[in-house]
Amino acid sequence: MRVVALYKWAPNPQDAQVDPEGIVDWRRATEALSEYDPVAFELARGFADLTGAEVIGVTAGGSAASSSLARKTVLSRGVDRLVLVADDRLKAADSTTLAAVLASLIRRIGQVDVVLAGVSSVDVNEGQVSMTLAAHLGWIGLGGIRALEATDQGLRVDRDVPGGRETLTLAGGAVLTTVADAAVPRRAGMRDILAAAKKPVDVVELDDLGVPAAHVVVSRVATSRPDNAKRQHVIVEASEPAAAAAQVISALRQRNVL
Amino acid sequence: MSAAIDTWIIVADDAAVGGLIEFARMRAGRLVAVVAGRKSVADEVATAGVDRVIWLGQPPEATPVEAFAPEVARLVGEGLPRAVLGPDTTAGRALLGAVAVRCGGPVFTRVSALELDGDRVVLTRILFGGIAECRESVDGGPAILALPSGGHVIATGIPTPVEQVEASPMTNAEVVDRRSAELVSVDLPSAPMVVGIGRGLKAQADLTLIEELATALGAELGCSRPLAEGVDWMPKERYIGISGQHIAPRLYMAVGISGQLQHMFGARDSEVIVAVNSDADAPIFAECDYGLVGDLYRIVPALVAALKTPR
Structure with a gap:
């Protein structure tokens, strides 16, 4: 069996600078493994250890996605090998385009039984790419996944749904996004990092995938920085907690907040 | 600015789409709801003052709503609306993802405004968790939006007739057990x-x-x-x-x-x-x-x- 674990090498918007015109400057935001991805890796690894499956990390991102640090970070966390596209043209790609590139990479791998992904990426944070990928592959896309196991017919998964839990059986391919606490990701030790350097990495050229251009044309008309100016910004140094607390509570009462 | 935009709303077996309908009604021309899931959901959406309700038929008990994604995409592809709205839940995103592939455009999230500027659909949305905002025009296909679905629909008089269409959900996923969790007491x-x-x-x-x-x-x-x-x-x-x-x-x-x-x-x-x-x-x-x-x-x-x- 083959399990694909999707991941994203992405910067944290927390570290980005935004100018008053809303232009985002990412230079001070270093890219790293997106926060929820190790959960999917862990679930994939646990499944693979029980079934003898192979865990293949797949990503489509900017050139940094192919860096030595990016490769080792992923391959030291339970992933057996990588198949990736690293092309700066993908940095601003929309969810449907990224999903098309990922679908194309997954088809190149050959027989894949299931795709696992974290709930969303740290930068775009939409949770859409994996669900659109399911549609590209013609598979079912399911969210809220907590556990999966192999059965004679295919897979059995547990998932969170509004108001409770569900167990499903799946035959044929599926794209599954995991809940953030589905598994506790491992910490990579020195031995994992050394072993990671020897694992195979297949870097595919974007142009070799032949992903067609989108029909819908999206043109950016304007950008802006959300206005934070309406806040009062009254900052009290509270070395005298009683006086400081009384001051703030009094202000809240005067504004009829309390 | 802001004339009518023909809008389809995707309902994923949950009638609590009041927010979507409200968002659509502000700029809609015709408002069509496509309902995947139970008949009771379609009936409730039909009370919300939409122009048409297309229902994909009673699913077998074991079928998850995500299995309807290809059929929802087919219907939207045939209907060619200017805007498609769906809930920003994982089920909603699965249905909208299929629509996005069919129409060849992205799903937009965290959209605060949708308007018509001349003949172009223009939307305003937040980027990267709120650090920036942008306005974008969408041409050549529908603007596909995943939005907070809002509360229950508000009934507005005589229900719209529910039109049932032939639909075949994917059959490779079956729900074999459902358990309700303890009620969450916090709102x-x-x-x-x-x-x-x-x-x-x-x-x-x-x-x-x-x-x-x-x-x-x-x-x-x-x-x-x-x-x-x-x-x-x-x-x-x-x-x-x-x-x-x-x-x-x-x-x-x-x-x-x-x-x-x-x-x-x-x-x-x-x-x-x-x-x-x-x-x-x-x-x-x-x-x-x-x-x-x-x-x-x-x-x-x-x-x-x-x-x-x-x-």
């Missing part, structure tokens, strides 16, 4: 007062301190993500953030929370924000109305005392 999004606690708290036992503050304020208790998904001191339903609860209280008091972007996205609609943090450089102080710089273990009891003092 953070509609709470008028919220106290949030973060990693500034040193031990789970110290939550009693924060609960005293919440009681004194008459507030619901929320938390930042590490407390719900890191150390499990708080249930996940109480976590405020971009992938958790979005709150809009009259007062949000954030205690021991640094104010990471992902947290603040869920709290930004609060009318007044009070922050308590020992780090004067914590980003939350840039986003608050009142900030108390100091040790929460000394400030919280002082706040409780001040609240108990008559005005």
Whole structure:
């Protein structure tokens, strides 16, 4: 069996600078493994250890996605090998385009039984790419996944749904996004990092995938920085907690907040 | 600006799409609802004053709603609306993802406005968890939007007839067991007062301190993500953030929370924000109305005392 674990090498918007015109400057935001991805890796690894499956990390991102640090970070966390596209043209790609590139990479791998992904990426944070990928592959896309196991017919998964839990059986391919606490990701030790350097990495050229251009044309008309100016910004140094607390509570009462 | 935009709404077996219908009605021409799931859901949506309700038929009990994704995409592809709205749940995203592939365009999220500028559909949305905002025009296909679905629909007189169409869901996924969880007693999004606690708290036992503050304020208790998904001191339903609860209280008091972007996205609609943090450089102080710089273990009891003092 083959399990694909999707991941994203992405910067944290927390570290980005935004100018008053809303232009985002990412230079001070270093890219790293997106926060929820190790959960999917862990679930994939646990499944693979029980079934003898192979865990293949797949990503489509900017050139940094192919860096030595990016490769080792992923391959030291339970992933057996990588198949990736690293092309700066993908940095601003929309969810449907990224999903098309990922679908194309997954088809190149050959027989894949299931795709696992974290709930969303740290930068775009939409949770859409994996669900659109399911549609590209013609598979079912399911969210809220907590556990999966192999059965004679295919897979059995547990998932969170509004108001409770569900167990499903799946035959044929599926794209599954995991809940953030589905598994506790491992910490990579020195031995994992050394072993990671020897694992195979297949870097595919974007142009070799032949992903067609989108029909819908999206043109950016304007950008802006959300206005934070309406806040009062009254900052009290509270070395005298009683006086400081009384001051703030009094202000809240005067504004009829309390 | 802003003439009619023919809009289709995708319903994923949950009739609580009042927010979607309201969003659409502000600029709709014809409003069509495509309902995947139970007949009862289609019947409820039909009361909401939409022009057409297309129902994909009663699914077998074991069929998850996501199995209807290809059929929803086919119908939208044939209907060619200018805008498609669906709920920003995982089921909604699965259906919208199929629509996006069929139509060859992206799914947009966190959209605050949709309008017609001349002949072009223009939307306004937030980027990267709220650090920037943009306006974009969408040509050559529908604008596909995943939005908070809102509450129950508001009935508006005579229901629209429900049109049933032939649809074959995917058959490779079957629900074999359903279990309802304990009812979640907390409703953070509609709470008028919220106290949030973060990693500034040193031990789970110290939550009693924060609960005293919440009681004194008459507030619901929320938390930042590490407390719900890191150390499990708080249930996940109480976590405020971009992938958790979005709150809009009259007062949000954030205690021991640094104010990471992902947290603040869920709290930004609060009318007044009070922050308590020992780090004067914590980003939350840039986003608050009142900030108390100091040790929460000394400030919280002082706040409780001040609240108990008559005005």
